[in-house]
Amino acid sequence: MEHRRAPLAHRVRYWFDTTLARGVTALIGWLAAACLAVVVPVSAALVWTDGGAPASLLGKLGAVWRHTGETLRLGGTVGPPLRVLLSVLLALVALFYVSTLVGLVTAALQQRLAALRLGRSTVLESGHAVVLGWSEQVYTVVSELVAANANQRRAAVAVLADRDKTQMEEALRTHVGATGRTRLVCRSGPTTDPVVLARMSPGTATAILVLPREEPSGDAEVVKTLLALEAAGAAGGGGPSGACVVAAVRDARHRLAASLAAGPRGRVLETDDITARLVVQSARQPGLxxxxxxxxxxxGDEFYTVAEPALTGRTFGDAVRAYRTSCAVGLLRDGGALVLNPPAHTVVTARDRLLVIAHDDDTAVPDDRPPPADEALILPGPPSADRPERILLLGWNRRAALMADLLGRYVPPGSVLDVVADGGGATADAVRRAATAAGPGLSVTFRPGDTTCPATVRGLDAPSYDSVIVLASGADPDQGYGGPDDRTLTTLLLLREAERASGRELSVVTEMTDDRNRVLAPVRAGADCIVSGKLIGLLMAQISQNPHLADVFRELFSPEGQEVHLRPAGAYVRPGSETAFATAVESALRRGECAIGYREHTRSAVGPDYGIRINPDKTRVRRWSADDRIIVIAQS
Structure with a gap:
């Protein structure tokens, strides 16, 4: 078979590529040839166009050589051939020395920049916060730590994760934005290596936060990280001698191990349990x-513990009445025990600290004249008894069984939980086990169905339920869903269509995994849309600044203890009356409750606060509607 000869251009390109493949020598030769191909003709043109150039050809060639030598730093010496060769030799030696020096300096700088890019250097900080690991909580945690440090002159947050340093810095800049006076320091490396942990200077940190990864092995990695922190201290590597250690695990099976590894100063959160509790509470109390x-x-306003000598020897009820721009809600007793919403007659001792909700700890100052309450407008009757509830649960995930169990303890007897989800027999078995665990007070039924199918949602009569819970369930690639939130958004669109068709308002609580999808959720403004990662991130940041708050939030999310309620304002003050918030505070106090704010019904769909007023000025007078809600801390 006759082979056709390749075109000349292709053969030249192949020959050029082959010579370059021979290595550095060929590359230097081509570089020299390319330089001479430009420098010699240009030098000749300069000489031949110069009116003062030598007349003879030999003189002109000598001038061309000088131009070429000066341009290429070859000396340009003329005269006998030996003299020219020696000058070229010296120029080449000088060129080789300078080039080698430049190459060494450049290589050293590149190595240094590469080391800095890898983030392997030690963090020389004191009083800083250390964040270990990278997960969906990292942006919330860093943002909240930056906000907490807003009044600090010099603060730092150091992040260690097994990721590229520049990628972490870019991601944090994008999601967190300006950090003010707080410096962000990122380092790369495994969080389970004590040697690497020592580079974060945990011994001089005030708080260490260990984030869980959304993977099956994430909890085990948290435990190993906590053990590595202890090993770093035992080996003199700068373990967390006085820092508050806050960690989070997904599964209850790893909580005890993580608590033991964290030590007596450690606080461990169980993300699935906390998320399930808040979803259930929000389903029963919209706006929670x-x-x-x-x-x-x-x-905004948050919890603080403050010492107030002026209230020593007085009752807790007196402390509640004494503050105008803060809310006393508990006592930190001598010995560290925290009591949330104690009886009003409890005496405050000299060693007690008050738990207050305030804008800042230095704003929690009692008034000489407590805000007056209008006795004539206080209603003595207790809130109406709860009636059985009907709740619709759309979707099923690993937290759904926890929610069913909690509903069995929260809702009145005779309540119903209808579950609609796909997943086949495995989901049906899980629902049956959850129904058994929920107890006889809650009837749990299961209906298989795809919650992203319009026919399924239309056949549910969702507006007839007291509340609807939409869970972030597994994705289905065959149907074009890339993540759990994709299915959730589709389900919410179908629920909105059902709401519009019926003309009745739906009370929907949505669970999501990505905070970026929250703004896309097609739900009524002000509806509860809980992002588990953001919730846990907020909790970890708060506890890292005040470890006592771990006990506060543990009780607030427990069905057996004190918790936050949104109750009808008409049960506390006379509807239609104009009176100060102090009247509602006094009315709640007489029922053994702490009023911490209210929700204005007419603004419940208006952002950014959606009518929520936490810790309002107790002297502020407003007209109270029967549809308003008083926010109280009270027994479940």
């Missing part, structure tokens, strides 16, 4: 997530 978000966000 907004209240907790306000309490957990450093930008």
């Amino acid at each position: 997530w907004l209240v907790h978000r306000e309490l957990l966000d450093f930008a």
Whole structure:
């Protein structure tokens, strides 16, 4: 078979590529040839166009050589051939020395920059916060730590994760934005290596936060990280001698191990349990997530513990009445025991600290004249008894069984939980086990169905339920869903269509995994949309600044203890009356409750606060509607 000869251009390109493949020598030769191909013709043109150039050809060639030598730093010496060769030799030696020096300096700088890019250097900080690991909580945690440090002259947050340093810095800049006086320091490396942990200077840190990864092995990695922190201290590597250690695990099976590894100063959160509790509470009390978000966000009012000698020897009820711009809600007793919403007759001792909700710890100052309450407008009757509830649960995930169990303890007897989810027999078996665990007071039924299918949602009569819970369930790639939130958004769109068709308002609580999808959720403004990662991030940031708050939030999310309620304002003050918030505070106090704010019904769909007013001025007078809500801390 006759082969056609390749075109000349292709053969030249192949020959050129082959010579370059021979290595550095060929590359230097081509570089020299390319330089001479430009420098010699240009030098000749300069000489031949110069009116003062030598007349003879030999003189002109000598001038061309001088131009070429000066341009290429070859000396340009003329005269006998030996003299020219020696000058070229010296120029080449000088060129080789300078080039080698430049190469060594450049290589050293590149190595140094590469080391800095890898983030392997030691963090020389004191009083800083250390964040270990990278997960969906990292942006919330860093943002809240930056907000907490807003009044500090010099603060730093150091992040260690097994990721590229520049990628972490870019991601934090994008999601967190300006950090003010707080410096962000990122380092790369495994969080389970004590040697690497020592580079973060945990011994001089005030707080260490260990984030869980959303993977099956994430909890085990948290435990190993906590053990590595202890090993770093035992080996003299700068372990967390006085820092508050806050960690989070997903599964209850790893909580005890993580608590033991964290030590006596450690606080371990169980993310699935906390998320399930808040979803259930919000389903029964719309707007509850907004209240907790306000309490957990450093930008608003939050919990503080303060010492107040002026209230020593007085009762807790007197302390509640004494503050105009703060709310006393508990006592930190001598010995560290925290009592939330103690009886009003409890005496405050000299060693007690008050737990207050305030804009800042230095604003919690009692008034000489307590805000007066209008006795004529206080209603003595207790809130109406709860009736059985009907709740619709759309979707099923690993937290759904916890929610069913909690509903069995929260809701009145005779309540119903209808579950609609796909997943086949495995989901049906899980629902049956959850129904058994929930107890006889809650009837749990299961209906298989795809909650992203319009026919399924239309056949549910969702507006007839007291509340609807939409869970972030597994994705289905065959149907074009890339993540759990994709299915959730589709389900919410179908629920909105059902709401519009019926003309009745739906009370929907949505669980999501990505905070970026929250703003896309097609739900009524002000509805509860709980992002588990953001919730846990807010909790970890708060506890890292005040470890006693771990006990506060543990009780607030427990069905057996004190918790936050949104109750009808008409049960506390006379509807239609104009009176100060102090009247509602006094009315709640007489029922053994602490009023911490209210929700204005007419603004419940208006952002950014959606009518939520936490810790309002107790002297502020407003007209109270029967549809308003008083926010109280009371027994479950």
